[in-house]
Each structure stands twice: as C-alpha cells, then as structure tokens.
Amino acid sequence: MHNEPLAYKMRPRNLDEVVGQEDIIGKDSALYKMIIKGHVPSMLLYGPPGVGKTSIASAIAGSSKLPFFALNATQAGKSDIEQVVMDARMSGKVILFLDEIHRFNKLQQDTLLPHVENGSIVLIGATTENPFHSVNPAIRSRCGEILQLTRLTVEDVCTLLQQALTDKERGLGKLGVSATNEQLIKIAEASNGDARKSLTLLESVYYASDEQDGVTVLSDRAIEHLAKRIGVYGDKGGSHFYNLLSALQKSIRGSDTNAALYYLAHLLESGDIVAVCRRLLVIAYEDIGLANPAVGAHVNAATDAAQKLGLPEARIPLAAAVVEMCLSDKSNSAYKALDAAIAAIHEGKTGDIPNHLKDAHYAGAKELGHVGYQYPHDTPIGTFGGWINQQYLPDALVGMEFYKPVIAGEEKRMASIYEKLKSFKM
Template sequence: MALFLQEPLAVRMRPRTIDEIVGQTHIIGPHTALYKMIHNGYVPSMLLYGEPGVGKTSLAYAIAGTVNREFFALNATTSGKKEMEEIVATAKMVGNVILFIDEIHRFNKAQQDYLLPNVESGLITLIGATTENPFHEVNPAIRSRCGQIKQLKRLTSEEIVVLLKRALQDKTRGFGALSLDMDERFLQMIADGTNGDARSALQALEAVVYAARQNDERIVVDEQLVLDCIEKKGFSHDKKGDTYYSLLSAFQKSIRGSDVDAALHYLARLLEGGDVAAICRRLLVIAYEDIGLANPLIGVKVNAAIQAVERLGLPEGRIPLSVVTVELCLSAKSNSAYKALDKAIADVQAGKIGDIPIHLKDAHYDGAKVLGYGKGYVYPHDYPNSWVSQQYLPNELEGVQYYSPKENGEERHYAKVYSRLRELRHKQ
C-alpha cells in the first residue's frame, strides 16, 4: 500500500474553491450574499468562529482559491510582527492579499497595531478564525474592521459521509488509487462517531485505511477496526472555551425544565470532560436557585452528594451525581426567594433605604437608652405562636412586598403563612 506521508488526509482534501465546500450552506451556500460576493471577486474582511473541525481554515483556503488571490496563513500564538511585515511587503508589490489568522482571539496589541491600518487601507483582507465567541473574546478593534462575522456549525452525519466518499474516490488527494474493500456502513459509523467534526472524520478514515489488513493486493476493513479508530473521536471538552460554559448552561436549563434525559446527557458530557468540581458547584447553585423553597431540603441532599463524590472520586462518584440530578429534575421548582432578595438589593442600590425603626436599633450598650434605642420593642416569644404585630421596615418602605410566593411543592405552606401574616400585620 502506498502511504501518503507528505500531508494528512484532512489537509489534502481541503476544498479548493467555495463550490467544493460541504455543509455551511447558511454561510456560503449559492443563495447567500457572501457566496455571490466571492464569485464576483470581492472578499470582505471577516471573522469565522465555531468548534474545532467545522471547517474554518478550509473555508478561508477555499475563498482564496476561488478568487485566485495571494494567500497567507498565520497563527496568532506563534507569529510575530516580522511575518506580518513580510506579508505587507508582498501586498505592496502584488496588490491586495488575503491573510488568514487562526486563533485570532490571541492577537496581541503589537500585532494588532501593525496590521489594522493595512486592513483599513485595503492592502490586506483579513480572515480571522476562532473557537471562542468573538463578541466576548475578540478585540473590538478587530471586530469593527470585519464586515462579516459568521458562525460555522458542525456538519451533519450525511455531510460527513459525502466528505468521506470524496476522499475514498479522489485518486490524487485521497485513497482512490487504492484497492479498498470498505462497507458503506463503516463510513456511516465514522460519521456518527465523530459528531460533525470533519477533521476528526478524515483522520479516522486515514487511520482505518493505514491499519487495515492487506488480502490479495486488496485492503480489507472490518468493523472492529473502525470502532477502535473512532473511539472518543467525537468528544471534545475545553474547560475555558465557549462550549464548556454552554454545557454547564444547558445542564442547568435542562434541570430547570425538568428534562431528566437531557440533564443526564449534559452531565455525561461534563463528566467526560473531568471537571467534577464545576458540576458540583452548579448542582449546589441549582438546588437553591431553581428548586429553593419548593423543596428546601434538596440543598442538604445535594451537599451530601457532593461530599460523597469527594470521598468516592470517579468513576463511583457519578452515582450520587446521577441521583441528585434526577431528583433536581423531578422536584417542584421555585425561584421566589432569590428573586425577592434581588428586588430588595435593587431598592438598596437605588437609595431606597430609610432609617431603621428606633425600637429595632441595638440597645445593648451604655447610652443607647438615652437615645431611645430599643424603646417600644415587643418580644415575639412572649406572645402566642411567637408572633406579634409590629413595624420592622423603615417608614419609607412600610408595606413594600418583595416576596411573591409560588404554589409549588413545599412552598405552598410558606405561601399560606406569608399571606396570613401580611394580612394580620395590615389589620393592626
């Protein structure tokens, strides 16, 4: 078997023009403005963002190939001012060039200060790529120079199969020159196992072909080999990336929405990422933010589960995590307590404070009685049910209502007590 050692398959199979791109039709389909601009020879500066393997680099190369323009590629973490000076010098000789900068969110100030005037003058067309959300992580000065900010999506399983077939059929860049026995269902297995990541899918195919056995001048692929080559290929986890925070967000929102299966799915992905501490913190927040007074004991249960996880470690720690996740999902929900506090905080920040009623002020020091502090205070424990009506809020806020109880779970009881106490207080 002839081995392709010069470049990885994923690099060799990059689309040469935008018409060879598979997927991303929402950005570069024939109906889009960007497609029409490029076919008319105009390339705007742009930012491309999305998860690894969705085709950001491939799209940049395809754009350059379509307009047949001088193309340069740099990485913001490894390239400096010298490389950019050489690119600018070339642009001054040949005219506008396309500069692709990967990981552009890591662009430092010196690089930026040198490059941006050349982008503004039209000498350089900038295509930046990032796995981060550019609205959060990319410098506003760069964003303002980019007329297009486009999010690329993971490819569908069907689109991945198209790429794999193309690689198997291409005799120059792919494996078309080889005598290869490979069932089409194996291509579907690779597509399903790489979760929309084109690079991972092509890497898996390459690994399969090079690991396959030869039989009478033919290369034979079996199912177990495919399974070995795609193990965990479709999983990615970046504890500092946009996807990581989206996973935590989806986890909490699934619990809040009482969807057990979705919550367990996101819990599994977070566990595979290995950040147990973040999972525990989020579960504890959920217990008080989303369940709250509807099930007041849930916080105790979650805290006990966290302590169990700390003692057990993984993989056994997943067991208490699964239990509290399901219980949180199926518990009655209430956010009334912290929402009430937020209203009170808003009043305090807006200056709605007022003086503490004099009968509530501290009277446990010499001279307090001279000031009248504590005078008139009524001790609730001296009365039936340890309750007596008296004013607690400052005069300016008397009668205000921050807490709006919900009729969910255990909070039904608190709602009745709260309403009755307000009624009694206002009758006095």
C-alpha cells in the same frame, strides 16, 4: 506532500467544495454571492474544532483568487505580520488567515490594523472562543462578519467521508477501499460533527484494515476500537465548556432528564469535576429553591462525595443529583426576591432602620430612642411559633413586596403562611 494527513489533503479548494455550513457559506448565502462577485470582507469564524474554519478560509481564497497567508496567533511575531503587510503592498489585496485570533497581542494588532482598515489585507480570524468575550474590540470592529459555525451533521460528515473514499487525486480513491454506509455512519457519529476527526479516523481505520483481492475492506472491529480514542472536545475554561455548563443548567431547569445527563456526561469527559459541582450547587438553589429545600442538602452531599471519590466513581452521585433536580418541583422565588431588593437599593429606595430594630445592647441606647422592640417568641401563634405585628421595613418602604411565592411543591405551604401573615397586618 505524500505524508500529509487525509484531512489536510481533502481541504476544499473553493467554495463549491465546502461541505456543511450551508446557511453561512452555501450557494444561497449572502457571503457566497459577495465572494463570487469579487467582494471578500474581513470576518471572524467562531466555532469548535473541526467544523471548517480553516477550510472555509482556504476555500474563500481559492474562489477569490487572492493571495493567501496563514498564521497562528500563538506563534506569529511582529516580523511575520510585517511580511504579510509587505506582500500586500507588492501584490495588492491579500487574505490573511489568523488562527486562534483571540491570542493576538497588541503589538501585532498595531502592525496589522491600519492595513485591514484600508482594505489591503482581508483578515479572516478563527477562534474556538466566543469573540465577544475574547477578541479585542479593535479587531471585531474591523470585521464586517462574525460567523458562528456549528458542528457538521452526520449526513454532512458522511458526504465528506464518501468524497475522501472516491477522490483519486487527493483521497483514498486510487487505493481501492470498500466501506458500507453503516460503517461511514459509525465513523461520522464517533467524530461528533468534527470533520478533521472523521477523516483522521477514516484514514486510521483504512490502515488498520486488511486487504482482500486487492481491495482494503474497512474493519468494523477497527472502527469500534479506534473510535474510542478520538476523544471529546471539552476545553476546560473555554467557551465550549461554559456552553456545556449553561446547557446542563437549562436542561435541568426545563426538566429534561435525558438532555441533562447528556451534558453532564460531556462535561465529565473534560475531567473538571469542581466546575460541574459548583454549577450543580447553584442550580439546586437557583432553580429548585423553596419548592424542594431538601434538594440543596442532597446536592451538597452528592458534590462532596464526587470530589472525594474522583472520576470515574464521581459520576454516580452526580447522576443521582441531576436526575433528582430534573424531576423536582421548581421555584426561583427566593433569589428573585433578593434581586428585587438589591434593585430597589440601587434605585435609591432606602430609608432609616426603624428605631425599635436598632442595636440596643449598650448603655445609652434608650437615650437614642432605640426602644420599643417586641420579642415575637413571647407571642405564640398557633403551630407557627411566635409572631407579632410590628414594623420591620424603613418608613419609606412600608408596603413594598419583593417576595412573590411560586405555588409549587413545598413552597405551597410557605406561600399560604406568607399570605396569612400578610392578612394579620391589615
């Protein structure tokens, strides 16, 4: 027990010791009141590592006084589940904490589900993946609560660190440690809202610092050196990674350069350049579009260069592409127009192609009536090029408009041409 990590030893023993997540498990929350009154529902806890999923589960067990069993879905077998079921039969209701529940297989579910359904087992599942994408519906339907946990604030982490420094039973209190508020803030900021990382960093800094007059004085140099090693959570292919991609696109769409660069930095720390480049290319055409058509070519060149260069140099062309897209005029008119046309087809708004547009490059086309097409290039119109007033849509769709110009950037000029050509048809 002496060798247990500080993060493990400081795990809350009851709900009143939980730090952060006030809206979910604070004293004014519905869940807290239910548990204190003896009602513990099955639930799913969803969020990034280190935000308190395991801690909340053990705290619920401590406050409810129910027997507590913890399993990891990547390692648990049918026999482990059967043992929990047997204990539930012998001792009554128990809590089963199942970490990485999104990896639960069907055989395990079949063994466990009836007992969750009849209430003899309270299931608390934890996952870093979006449960609506990754957790079997049979499990979700039996969990009354699906709770999304968020990263702890710097203030929350500082509170946790202060508790670890002063707790003489489980923390560093009996060892004699001196730390400034500024140092705790640095540790909290480096942990990025991850309680486990913050306590692990604190413990490492403690052992890397020198003792003065019987007191270990935390070293600024040790904090700075060790903080660089704790890493950034960016699980490739996981929910958090896709959330980062989504945040990057929405920040570019919203023209927030600083936010976009922050999310780009976070994504590049995960090392998946290909996924980032693909998303940036999509953004160039989805959100910039006709307002600045040159951006598509610029982003394509930047993403090509990034993939050839690799990290860390890849960040240079990607940063330029992101800033350019943030500050560019924006339009989504082109793809919206195409989506409108697709929707019309799905709604059955179709018709036969006009005969004069059908292929006529074969003997017998005239006999089928595939005649009458007029070649626009033969009829110049100002500086626009060739244009002639003839029908292109099927008879049933004549007059339908899918494209609605956005009056922004280069599309202003395109919009005026579009409206002028419409007037010629009248």
